[in-house]
Amino acid sequence: MPSNSDSVKVAVRVRPFNQREKNAKSKCVISMDGNTTTITNPENGDIKSFSFDHCYWSHDECKEDETGVFTPDSETSKYADQNLVFKDLGQGVLDNAWQGYNATLFAYGQTGSGKSYSMTGYGANKGIVPITCGELFNAIEKNKDDNKQLRVTFSMLEIYNEQIRDLLVKGKQKQGGLKVRQSPKVGFYVEGLKQVPVSNYREIEQLMEQGAISRTTASTNMNATSSRSHMVITIKFEQVFMNTSGQSTTKSSEINLVDLAGSERANSTGATGDRLKEGAAINQSLSTLGNVISALADIAGGKKKVLIPYRDSVLTKLLQSALGGNSRTIMIAALSPADINFDETLSTLRYADRAKKIQNNAVINESPTERLIRELKEENDRLLEMLKSHGQKGNNSEELKYLLAENERQMGNQLSWEQRLEEARSEWEKTFLNSSKEKADWEQLPYIMNINEDSQLNGVIKHCFDKGKTVIGKENQDGVNIAIKGFSIQAEHAVVYNDGKKMYIEPSSTQSLINCNGARIKTKTQLHHLDRLKFGTTSLFLFMSFTSERGPQDQIDKYNYDYFMTEIAEHEGLAVELQTPKAHGDEDQSSTTTVFHEFVDLMPLITEANAISEELNKHVKFEAEVKSSASHETTAKSKDKEVLVKVTNTLTRKVWIWSKGKFINRKNIMDQMYSEWSDSGQAKVSKKNDPFWDPVEDVFLGSCHVWLQPVAYRVEVDEHFAVHNYHGKEEAVIHVQIVPCNEKGKPMVEDDILVDSDELLGHPLYFHVKLPQCMGVRWVMEDNSRGVYCRCVLPDEKHQIVTNRIWNKPHSELAFTKQISYKKVSAKILQNLLTQSLVLELWGTQDKTEVEHTEEHVSRHLDVDIISPTNGAPDYSFLQKENKQLKEALEKSRKTAHHQNGTTNGLDVDLAKNIQIFFKDIRSVQLQIQNMKDIAEGVQKDGKYNGNMKSIMEDYVTSLETTDKQLSTCVQALRKSVMDTIKKNKSK
Numbered sequence: 001m002p003s004n005s006d007s008v009k010v011a012v013r014v015r016p017f018n019q020r021e022k023n024a025k026s027k028c029v030i031s032m033d034g035n036t037t038t039i040t041n042p043e044n045g046d047i048k049s050f051s052f053d054h055c056y057w058s059h060d061e062c063k064e065d066e067t068g069v070f071t072p073d074s075e076t077s078k079y080a081d082q083n084l085v086f087k088d089l090g091q092g093v094l095d096n097a098w099q100g101y102n103a104t105l106f107a108y109g110q111t112g113s114g115k116s117y118s119m120t121g122y123g124a125n126k127g128i129v130p131i132t133c134g135e136l137f138n139a140i141e142k143n144k145d146d147n148k149q150l151r152v153t154f155s156m157l158e159i160y161n162e163q164i165r166d167l168l169v170k171g172k173q174k175q176g177g178l179k180v181r182q183s184p185k186v187g188f189y190v191e192g193l194k195q196v197p198v199s200n201y202r203e204i205e206q207l208m209e210q211g212a213i214s215r216t217t218a219s220t221n222m223n224a225t226s227s228r229s230h231m232v233i234t235i236k237f238e239q240v241f242m243n244t245s246g247q248s249t250t251k252s253s254e255i256n257l258v259d260l261a262g263s264e265r266a267n268s269t270g271a272t273g274d275r276l277k278e279g280a281a282i283n284q285s286l287s288t289l290g291n292v293i294s295a296l297a298d299i300a301g302g303k304k305k306v307l308i309p310y311r312d313s314v315l316t317k318l319l320q321s322a323l324g325g326n327s328r329t330i331m332i333a334a335l336s337p338a339d340i341n342f343d344e345t346l347s348t349l350r351y352a353d354r355a356k357k358i359q360n361n362a363v364i365n366e367s368p369t370e371r372l373i374r375e376l377k378e379e380n381d382r383l384l385e386m387l388k389s390h391g392q393k394g395n396n397s398e399e400l401k402y403l404l405a406e407n408e409r410q411m412g413n414q415l416s417w418e419q420r421l422e423e424a425r426s427e428w429e430k431t432f433l434n435s436s437k438e439k440a441d442w443e444q445l446p447y448i449m450n451i452n453e454d455s456q457l458n459g460v461i462k463h464c465f466d467k468g469k470t471v472i473g474k475e476n477q478d479g480v481n482i483a484i485k486g487f488s489i490q491a492e493h494a495v496v497y498n499d500g501k502k503m504y505i506e507p508s509s510t511q512s513l514i515n516c517n518g519a520r521i522k523t524k525t526q527l528h529h530l531d532r533l534k535f536g537t538t539s540l541f542l543f544m545s546f547t548s549e550r551g552p553q554d555q556i557d558k559y560n561y562d563y564f565m566t567e568i569a570e571h572e573g574l575a576v577e578l579q580t581p582k583a584h585g586d587e588d589q590s591s592t593t594t595v596f597h598e599f600v601d602l603m604p605l606i607t608e609a610n611a612i613s614e615e616l617n618k619h620v621k622f623e624a625e626v627k628s629s630a631s632h633e634t635t636a637k638s639k640d641k642e643v644l645v646k647v648t649n650t651l652t653r654k655v656w657i658w659s660k661g662k663f664i665n666r667k668n669i670m671d672q673m674y675s676e677w678s679d680s681g682q683a684k685v686s687k688k689n690d691p692f693w694d695p696v697e698d699v700f701l702g703s704c705h706v707w708l709q710p711v712a713y714r715v716e717v718d719e720h721f722a723v724h725n726y727h728g729k730e731e732a733v734i735h736v737q738i739v740p741c742n743e744k745g746k747p748m749v750e751d752d753i754l755v756d757s758d759e760l761l762g763h764p765l766y767f768h769v770k771l772p773q774c775m776g777v778r779w780v781m782e783d784n785s786r787g788v789y790c791r792c793v794l795p796d797e798k799h800q801i802v803t804n805r806i807w808n809k810p811h812s813e814l815a816f817t818k819q820i821s822y823k824k825v826s827a828k829i830l831q832n833l834l835t836q837s838l839v840l841e842l843w844g845t846q847d848k849t850e851v852e853h854t855e856e857h858v859s860r861h862l863d864v865d866i867i868s869p870t871n872g873a874p875d876y877s878f879l880q881k882e883n884k885q886l887k888e889a890l891e892k893s894r895k896t897a898h899h900q901n902g903t904t905n906g907l908d909v910d911l912a913k914n915i916q917i918f919f920k921d922i923r924s925v926q927l928q929i930q931n932m933k934d935i936a937e938g939v940q941k942d943g944k945y946n947g948n949m950k951s952i953m954e955d956y957v958t959s960l961e962t963t964d965k966q967l968s969t970c971v972q973a974l975r976k977s978v979m980d981t982i983k984k985n986k987s988k
């Protein structure tokens with residue numbers, strides 16, 4: 001149902017396939033019929049339909065005319081072009097503005113779905129913003145009248161990481177960004193934002209170009225940031241009418257045009273299990289916008305007492321009047337047509353569906369100018385009074401001062417329009433002259449143009465090469481002709497030679513990272529038209545050669561960010577690795593393509609993370625890896641191929657493996673840290689909140705499959721298996737023996753072998769799993785301070801195997817034996833044996849000495865089940881009980897501490913230490929018991945009993961007695977410690 005005039009109008013628009021989607025032979029999941037948009041789930045064919053005020057089909061049935069404009073390709077074509085979208089949406093905004101209503105238009109959708117295309121447009125295909133601005137001035141021209149003054153001001157800002165940057169300010173921005181303030185008269189506003197008076201469309205165009213340059217230069221350090229930021233353009237349109245008696249009336253309208261950050265950045269799905277999941281405000285503005293829309297939709301649905309969280313983010317403060325307030329608002333939801341984006345697109349449709357329920361209440365902003373000024377004056381008098389009574393200090397008076405200043409500014413606006421326009425014009429001329437000179441240069445000389453993740457910003461920065469030598473390097477360095485921003489740019493990075501006919505580039509030192517068409521270059525290399533260059537780790541440029549070498553129709557657009565990234569990934573051999581079929585079974589091509597693109601998308605983030613790590617001196621290195629065999633999880637549902645991030649501390653050589661979700665989550669926190677650091681020169685975080693830090697953990701090295709079928713026939717397995725890592729490469733070799741035995745552990749003889757496995761049904765089955773040793777462990781060979789252990793869960797999901805940790809030895813004597821007993825073999829158990837395998841996992845350990853004190857670590861250790869030693873050894877199940885009690889005590893103490901002083905850290909550390917020690921002791925006891933047991937077994941096996949053995953057995957008994965004593969002391973000490981902690985908490 002189309003909505004009534006004051007509810008938010010919602011339009012959806014679906015774009016054509018992009019190159020990547022075409023390559024992947026994507027299917028279109030969107031269809032449109034009138035005001036209905038339908039999406040089909042590519043997996044099960046389920047359909048969902050939504051109705052909106054407008055549904056724009058811009059997917060196909062279009063052609064490009066000679067000027068580059070996309071139009072419908074026939075009379076019957078459904079294609080919605082830019083003009084149609086403007087007529088439906090932009091024209092309404094303009095009409096509203098003339099009537100004195102505020103208007104807001106915002107574009108929502110995942111990265112690359114077509115938000116900027118609709119809002120700003122590309123090249124000849126101008127979007128709503130420029131057409132609307134152009135039409136505004138056309139109408140102003142037609143409405144010129146001596147009794148009317150028409151005033152337009154323009155401002156442009158960007159919100160990134162909850163900081164506001166003024167895009168019309170050149171050079172350095174205010175530290176920490178501009179502040180949002182609230183005044184009773186105007187609501188929320190941005191303090192100190194440049195509001196430029198404009199008198200024609202060309203000026204707006206220039207301002208937008210200027211804004212794009214600021215956006216680009218700010219984001220070259222972090223190439224991908226622009227798609228994570230929101231851009232807000234505000235056009236203030238005022239009509240001042242004079243009447244014959246010299247009095248005037250002002251009708252005003254504020255038009256907000258908002259290009260939102262990619263919607264996929266709002267959620268942190270995938271970060272499950274990351275200890276910092278809660279700490280990461282992933283695009284606070286975007287998620288708050290979602291909450292505000294939901295709250296408003298609830299209110300429209302009749303729900304009472306709903307709190308609308310406008311104050312929770314910068315964006316929603318600025319859009320307060322647009323959402324549920326004094327504004328006529330339109331939302332454009334941009335949709336990707338491709339099946340691979342189904343989930344994101346469906347969530348965009350749901351979002352849009354909610355937004356259309358919002359009711360606004362727009363009023364005409366019109367009042368006598370004198371009254372406006374009078375009101376502002378009265379307000380100022382009041383503020384001054386308040387300021388006097390508050391004194392000059394404190395937060396309150398700060399706030400009052402800001403309000404005073406803003407009111408003064410507004411009064412000034414009313415009075416000196418002509419003067420402001422004049423000032424703005426002279427500033428223009430300066431900028432305009434400069435840029436026209438540059439333009440003349442790059443039309444004749446070879447140059448490089450920047451490439452950004454946001455294709456809107458491509459080519460915003462251009463550097464020309466005069467004849468002779470040009471030095472590329474860091475800003476403010478002597479002798480550098482072209483300064484490039486970005487990570488890992490050397491003071492003098494490269495030299496470009498222009499001999500009038502040919503162009504060459506040469507790295508200035510071995511430190512200079514330069515990539516050309518995906519490959520690193522180390523010597524002087526000739527440049528060709530449309531070569532792709534990467535300087536340092538993040539700065540991308542496309543090379544445009546002499547005019548004579550440029551083709552009349554160079555497809556520059558083709559060389560976008562995606563092209564650069566794919567090319568680099570291909571050069572790193574990833575495509576090849578991914579396309580090699582797996583040893584066992586068929587390869588699902590589409591999942592390979594998905595993984596390849598996931599990898600390509602992750603690469604720039606990895607590069608940025610590395611660069612941030614370097615700048616902040618974190619000594620942490622990130623590498624994307626593809627996990628290529630189903631091995632890690634013993635559950636059947638594990639993905640076939642998966643992108644993971646290997647994290648290495650370059651000082652300690654400790655290694656972590658992060659999931660993609662965890663990495664993206666951490667990267668967001670790193671970005672926030674980095675922007676704080678660039679702002680204030682410091683970024684101090686506690687270890688606990690440090691995105692670069694994690695407690696040392698064990699690392700999965702690889703696995704091997706041991707088929708259990710022989711066991712079902714009581715046949716022994718005795719083999720060496722290769723353990724394969726993520727890449728399918730051999731990590732180690734492990735000796736595995738599975739030996740059927742009797743209840744007492746005595747090995748079976750040949751006669752016990754079964755002809756038919758069914759004979760086992762209903763009978764007991766005993767066997768030993770033995771892991772004598774593990775050889776050639778690469779993990780330990782690389783760094784012999786490390787260790788390994790093996791673990792495995794049997795297919796019955798009850799029995800577990802965990803070996804001892806063997807340190808410092810690439811050839812490790814695991815000496816592990818465990819007896820598995822089934823009292824009665826059921827059909828299910830037999831089926832398991834016949835069809836399943838033991839997935840033996842090899843894990844790397846990294847720290848023998850370091851004791852970590854984090855809460856996570858404590859609880860992780862508390863969760864460890866103590867494996868009860870088998871046969872003959874004393875029963876330590878009481879420890880499990882003790883364990884449980886301790887956990888409860890800890891929980892309790894934590895709660896009290898929270899209650900009392902809001903934090904538990906200091907107190908829990910002591911406790912954590914004790915618990916740590918406690919578990920170390922238990923481990924060592926378990927080890928001793930295991931050793932003794934092995935010896936006893938040996939004795940039993942070869943039946944020899946000599947004097948020597950006697951003393952060993954005696955040792956065994958004494959040792960058990962002492963460990964028993966040790967354990968009870970330990971438990972007592974621990975109990976005391978818990979009690980002390982609780983007491984300490986209480987007394988605080």
Ligand SMILES: Nc1ncnc2c1ncn2[C@@H]1O[C@H](COP(=O)(O)OP(=O)(O)OP(=O)(O)O)[C@@H](O)[C@H]1O
Nearest residue numbers: 015058110111112113114115116117122227262454
């Ligand atoms: N209606 C359309 N017709 C033709 N091409 C389109 C259309 N919409 C989008 N495109 C193309 O799709 C690509 C991505 O669009 P766009 O840059 O507008 O996405 P976006 O959502 O703004 O992405 P980002 O969040 O990175 O800014 C562009 O190359 C654009 O030219």
